[in-house]
Amino acid sequence: MVYLLLLAGALVMLLPFAYMVGISFSPNAYILPSPAEIIPAHPTLSNYMSAWTDNNFGQAFFNSAIVASSATLLSVLLSATLSFAFARYQFPGRNILFYGMLATMTVPGIVLIIPQFVLASRLGLTNNRLGLIVVYGAGMAFGVYMLKGFFEEIPQELFDAAAIDGCGILRTFWSIALPLARPALAAVTIFSFAANWEEFTWATISTNDASLYTLPVAIQQYYSAHGTNWGIIFAASVLAILPEILVFLVFQRQFVSGLRSGGMKG
Template sequence: MNTYSSVKTSLFIHRIMVYSLLIAGSVLFILPLLWMLSTSLKGDVGLFDLPPKWVPEPFQWDNYVKAVQSFPFLRYTYNTLFLTFVSMFGTVLSSSLVAYAFAKLRWPGRNVWFVILLATMMLPPQVTMIPVFVLFKKLNWIDTYLPLTVPYFFGGAFYIFLLRQFFMTIPKELSEAAKIDGCKEIMIYAKIFLPLSKPALATLAIFTFMGTWNDFLGPLIYLNDPDKFTLALGLRSFQMQYGTRWNVMMAASIIVMLPTIVLFLSCQKYFIEGITLTGIKG
C-alpha cells in the first residue's frame, strides 16, 4: 500500500512539474503579444511608463482606425490575399502530385531522386537568392507577381516530404482495388489519396498561408510598384513614416498578424493531426 501511495505521489509531483513548465513557457511566449495588444490600445501618453501599465484606461480603439487609414490597407490586403491563395493552390497541387509519385509509383532511381530532393533542404536560400533574381530578371518578371507565385507550382522539398510520408500510411490495397476496377493513376490520386489526406493537405495549406502572408523578403526583392506591395511591405513603409507612434504601429501589426492567428486556432486540429500522422511511417 505504501509503495502504491509513493508511486502515486511521484506521478502527481511529476505532473505538477510538467504543467508548471508548460504554463511558464506559454506565459513567456504570449507576453510579447499581450504587450503589443496593450500598447495598441494606449494613447500617446504612458507608452513607456515604468512599471508598465498592462490595462490601459481608457481603451484607444481609434488607434486601429488610424492604422488602417495611414496606408493603403485594403489594396495591400487584396494583393496579399491574391498571392497567398495562388501560392496555396500551387503548393498543394504540385507537392501532392510529386509526393504521390515518390510514395506509390515504381520507377527507376526513385529513392535516389528522393534523397537528392531532401538534400536541397540543406541549401540555404541566401545561396540561391542572387542566381534566382538574375534568372527572373532575364525573364522580365521583376515588378510582377510571377516570381512570388510560379515557384510554388514546382513543389517544395519539405512539403513533398511531408505528403510523401502521409501517402505511405495509406494502405496499398486501396489503390490495388481501384486498379482492378479500371482506375488510372490520376484517378486514384484524385479520388482516393486526396480525400484521405485532408489533414496533411490542411497542414500544407496552413504552412503556405503563414509563409506567404508574412513574407517580407520576396516582395521586397521583386516588387517596385507601391500599388503591388503586400501587407508586410506596407507595414515596413508605415514603420518608416510613423515609427515613433508606437501605439498606432502596434495596432497595425496586430491587424496584419490577426489572420494567421485566427487561421491557426481554427485549423489547429487538422494541423496537429497532419504533423502527427506524417511521422508514422518512413
C-alpha cells in the same frame, strides 16, 4: 507538474503578443511603457483606423491575401502530386530526386536571391503578383517531405481495389489518396500559408511599385514613415496576424494528427 510547465511556457509565448495588442489600443504610444501595460488606461481604436487608411495598408492586405492564398494552393497541389509519386511509384532516379529536393531545405534563401532575381527578370516575373506567387509556390520541399510519409502509410490494398474498379492514376490520387491525406494536407496548408504570408525578402527585392507591396513590406514602410509611433505600428502588426490565426483555427482539428501521421513521424 507537466501541465504547469506547459502553461508557464504558453504564458511566456503569449505575453509579448498581449503586450503588442495592449500597445495597439494605447493613444499616442510613442514610448513603450515600463513596466508593460497589457490593458491600457484609455483604450482607443484610432491606431487601427490610421493603420488601415495610411500608406495603402488596405491594398497591401489585399495583395498579401491574393498572393499567399494562390501560392499556398499551388504549393500544396505540387507537394501532394510529387509526394504521391515518390511514395507510391518506382522510377529511375526516384531517391536522387527526392533527397535532392530535401537538400534544398538546407540552403538559406538569401543565397538564392541573386540567381532567383536574374531568372525571374528574364521570365518577366518581377514587379508583379504572379512572380511572387510562382516563387512562393515553388517552396514545396517541406510539404513533399511531410506528405510522402503519409501516403506511404495508406494500405496498398486500397489502390489495388481502385485499379480493379478501373480507376486510373489521377482518379486514384484525387478520390482515394487526397481524402485520406486531409490531416497532413491541413498541416502543410498552415505551414505554407504562414511562410507565404510573412515572407519579406523576396517581396522587397522583386517589387518597387507601392501598389504591389505585401503586408510585411507595408509594415516596414510604416516603421519608416511613423518612426516610434508604436501604437500604429503594433495595430498594423495585429491586423497582419489575424489571417494566420484564422487559417490555423480553420484547420486546427486536423493539425496535430497531420503532424503525427505525416513525414514528421519517426
